[in-house]
Amino acid sequence: MQYIDNIIFLIALVVGFGLFFRSLKEIYRNIKLGRPIDRTDRPGDRWRTMAKVAMGQSKMGKRPIAAILHLFVYVGFVIINIELLEIIIDGIFGTHRFLAGIMGDSFYGFFTATLEVLALLVIVAVVIFFIRRNFYGVKRLTMKELFGWPKQDANWILIIEFALMTAFFTMNASDWVLQQRNVLAAHGSFPVSSNLLAPLFSGLGDGTLTFLERGAWWFHFLGILFFMNYLYYSKHLHIILAFPNTWYANLEPKGKFKNLASVTAEIKLMMDPNADPYAAQPDADPNAVPEKFGANDIFDLNQVQLLNAYSCTECGRCTAVCPANITGKKLSPRKIMMDTRDRVEEVAKVINKNGKWEDDGRKLLDDHIQREEIWACTTCNACVEACPVLIDPLSIIMEMRRFLVMEQSAAPQELNLMMTNVENNAAPWQYNQADRLNWAKD
Amino acid sequence: MDFTIKTMAEYAAEGKSPEVLFWVGCAGSFDDRAKKITRAFCKILNKINVEFAVLGPEESCTGDPAKRAGNEFVFQMMALTNIEILNAYDVKKIVTACPHCFNTIKNEYPNLGGNYEVIHHTQFLKQLMEEGRLKIEGGSFKGKKITFHDPCYLGRGNNEYEAPRMLLEKLDAELVEMKRCRTNGLCCGAGGAQMFKEPEKGDKDINVERTEEALAETPNIIATGCPFCNTMMTDGIKHFNKNTEVEVKDIVELLAEAEDL
Numbered sequence: 001m002q003y004i005d006n007i008i009f010l011i012a013l014v015v016g017f018g019l020f021f022r023s024l025k026e027i028y029r030n031i032k033l034g035r036p037i038d039r040t041d042r043p044g045d046r047w048r049t050m051a052k053v054a055m056g057q058s059k060m061g062k063r064p065i066a067a068i069l070h071l072f073v074y075v076g077f078v079i080i081n082i083e084l085l086e087i088i089i090d091g092i093f094g095t096h097r098f099l100a101g102i103m104g105d106s107f108y109g110f111f112t113a114t115l116e117v118l119a120l121l122v123i124v125a126v127v128i129f130f131i132r133r134n135f136y137g138v139k140r141l142t143m144k145e146l147f148g149w150p151k152q153d154a155n156w157i158l159i160i161e162f163a164l165m166t167a168f169f170t171m172n173a174s175d176w177v178l179q180q181r182n183v184l185a186a187h188g189s190f191p192v193s194s195n196l197l198a199p200l201f202s203g204l205g206d207g208t209l210t211f212l213e214r215g216a217w218w219f220h221f222l223g224i225l226f227f228m229n230y231l232y233y234s235k236h237l238h239i240i241l242a243f244p245n246t247w248y249a250n251l252e253p254k255g256k257f258k259n260l261a262s263v264t265a266e267i268k269l270m271m272d273p274n275a276d277p278y279a280a281q282p283d284a285d286p287n288a289v290p291e292k293f294g295a296n297d298i299f300d301l302n303q304v305q306l307l308n309a310y311s312c313t314e315c316g317r318c319t320a321v322c323p324a325n326i327t328g329k330k331l332s333p334r335k336i337m338m339d340t341r342d343r344v345e346e347v348a349k350v351i352n353k354n355g356k357w358e359d360d361g362r363k364l365l366d367d368h369i370q371r372e373e374i375w376a377c378t379t380c381n382a383c384v385e386a387c388p389v390l391i392d393p394l395s396i397i398m399e400m401r402r403f404l405v406m407e408q409s410a411a412p413q414e415l416n417l418m419m420t421n422v423e424n425n426a427a428p429w430q431y432n433q434a435d436r437l438n439w440a441k442d
Numbered sequence: 443m444d445f446t447i448k449t450m451a452e453y454a455a456e457g458k459s460p461e462v463l464f465w466v467g468c469a470g471s472f473d474d475r476a477k478k479i480t481r482a483f484c485k486i487l488n489k490i491n492v493e494f495a496v497l498g499p500e501e502s503c504t505g506d507p508a509k510r511a512g513n514e515f516v517f518q519m520m521a522l523t524n525i526e527i528l529n530a531y532d533v534k535k536i537v538t539a540c541p542h543c544f545n546t547i548k549n550e551y552p553n554l555g556g557n558y559e560v561i562h563h564t565q566f567l568k569q570l571m572e573e574g575r576l577k578i579e580g581g582s583f584k585g586k587k588i589t590f591h592d593p594c595y596l597g598r599g600n601n602e603y604e605a606p607r608m609l610l611e612k613l614d615a616e617l618v619e620m621k622r623c624r625t626n627g628l629c630c631g632a633g634g635a636q637m638f639k640e641p642e643k644g645d646k647d648i649n650v651e652r653t654e655e656a657l658a659e660t661p662n663i664i665a666t667g668c669p670f671c672n673t674m675m676t677d678g679i680k681h682f683n684k685n686t687e688v689e690v691k692d693i694v695e696l697l698a699e700a701e702d703l
Binding site for chain 1: 443446447449466468470471472473477480481484496497498499501502503505507508509510511512513514515516518519520522523526545549550553554594595598599600601622625626627628629631632633634635636637638639640641642643644645646647648650651652
């Protein structure tokens with residue numbers, strides 16, 4: 001019977017990580033629903049970008065308050081997870097504060113003290129974040145696309161983090177009191193919990209304290225497993241996906257939009273005076289499905305765009321700088337990303353149910369994203385510049401414009417006029433090309 | 443114009459080629475306001491003896507507005523036509539006063555067979571200044587306040603924030619920055635083919651928002667580096683009835699003015 005703890009621990013560990021990896025696999029499958037895209041060139045630059053933007057958080061600095069608070073949570077999260085290693089070893093082998101033996105008492109003291117300080121900073125940040133989000137009225141955090149689940153999700157994350165850190169301090173404080181009473185061997189140094197929490201615990205008996213210590217330890221461990229598995233349903237996926245997302249980011253100048261190769265072939269054929277328009281393409285595949293121009297659903301978007309959607313943490317920095325949004329238009333780049341992710345999830349549900357994709361009669365365009373949003377964009381790249389994890393909402397907007405124009409001829413009338421003018425007069429206005437040098441005569 | 447503007451065809455007929463091709467663009471060719479920018483730039487180049495040519499009637503729209511509207515067919519039709527002509531003249535270096543033309547030819551033509559050194563007029567003038575060919579005396583702007591509006595397709599689109607500012611600094615005026623500038627610059631509202639349509643319903647127009655921000659700095663001059671920004675900001679100051687107090691001018695117009703051209 002003495003191993004029952006260890007066995008329960010091991011089962012929780014395996015189930016927790018198992019479910020987590022299953023979620024990751026599902027996300028990978030969903031991202032693969034998009035079109036392939038080769039973004040593996042210039043690997044050196046890609047690693048550098050990832051190190052700078054994801055690890056180094058270089059884009060967060062633009063909003064200093066959020067940046068500092070985010071840094072607390074980020075560094076806290078990364079370092080506190082070293083603690084997870086110890087929890088796993090202790091849990092499996094029934095040891096207590098295993099790392100103390102390896103690190104040596106003085107370094108272990110430094111390690112645990114660092115964790116305590118970071119944990120305190122995490123709590124401070126999380127509390128301020130909660131207040132900012134719910135009571136302070138930061139516009140980008142209270143916009144209407146966040147009503148419902150996105151807002152709850154954000155709050156849940158903060159509550160979970162708060163609970164995990166509270167459990168961490170409870171565990172340390174009761175441990176420390178027990179160490180003072182020589183019930184437990186003395187390991188580690190706990191500047192925060194020994195001063196703030198321990199006085200509250202000093203009146204408790206050894207049994208209660210042991211129960212508290214074990215309870216908090218289990219809560220912390222199970223909480224981490226829960227948090228990991230919660231990620232799949234949450235915008236908080238960015239803590240993992242920010243890394244691949246920045247690695248696969250667009251390295252070209254932002255103004256450069258890709259040219260559709262399929263169009264090039266047709267235009268060249270059209271412009272070639274020797275081409276026979278009726279001749280079949282020499283290597284034409286009779287079963288080939290004609291290529292669709294642009295995108296009206298997630299299947300037409302590329303895999304990096306879908307990865308973008310999963311990496312979005314809905315911070316709204318893109319929307320806060322969007323000129324269309326600032327002036328009250330319907331477009332919100334954040335909503336474009338959220339809609340894309342919602343649609344991927346919708347498709348994923350069908351696949352999970354049927355084992356394969358069956359048309360559900362819905363599309364990303366019109367059923368999620370409205371045309372009015374698409375046409376309000378000035379392609380100014382402010383959203384792309386603002387994203388702390390290098391998401392490109394503009395590329396999705398552009399694919400949808402292409403679909404509307406080239407597949408449906410559904411551009412706003414004034415744009416049709418402009419395009420006709422470009423086509424016929426080689427200028428967006430109705431002037432004669434022969435008059436292009438008239439300015440020199442004035 | 444009190445000097446002749448030569449075309450590539452004329453240079454070719456003489457068996458010569460100019461130092462640089464000036465890509466005028468549709469706005470620069472047809473829009474009455476933008477034509478002034480075109481002439482100012484030519485005057486500067488002429489004054490300091492830069493041999494340049496234009497394509498004139500052989501120039502077509504780069505295709506930028508069609509592409510940003512989503513019409514890849516019309517864009518590539520324009521692009522391939524232009525590339526054919528540019529390559530026939532064996533063009534090496536292109537300068538343009540329009541960030542949209544600049545971005546499109548620089549970034550989107552190479553993949554279609556058009557490889558040139560493409561620079562924005564502010565970059566070209568900066569180069570000329572660094573080579574000592576262009577000298578700017580900015581005395582007449584002393585005591586004036588200028589604020590510069592970053593064009594999206596020059597700034598965020600292609601990472602050029604310094605060349606326009608460097609030129610403006612030579613004018614001896616006080617250069618003030620708007621709250622949103624450089625990477626944070628706010629669009630004038632014309633990009634992405636918005637120039638050619640009514641904006642979607644909202645609380646206000648983008649150019650009004652941007653002009654409001656510019657006017658908050660109480661400038662004498664709002665400097666632009668894009669014919670479309672110029673139009674939008676000009677409309678903006680009219681909206682606020684400030685068109686008698688504040689001028690909207692392209693950087694080359696200011697330089698030409700400084701040189702009394």
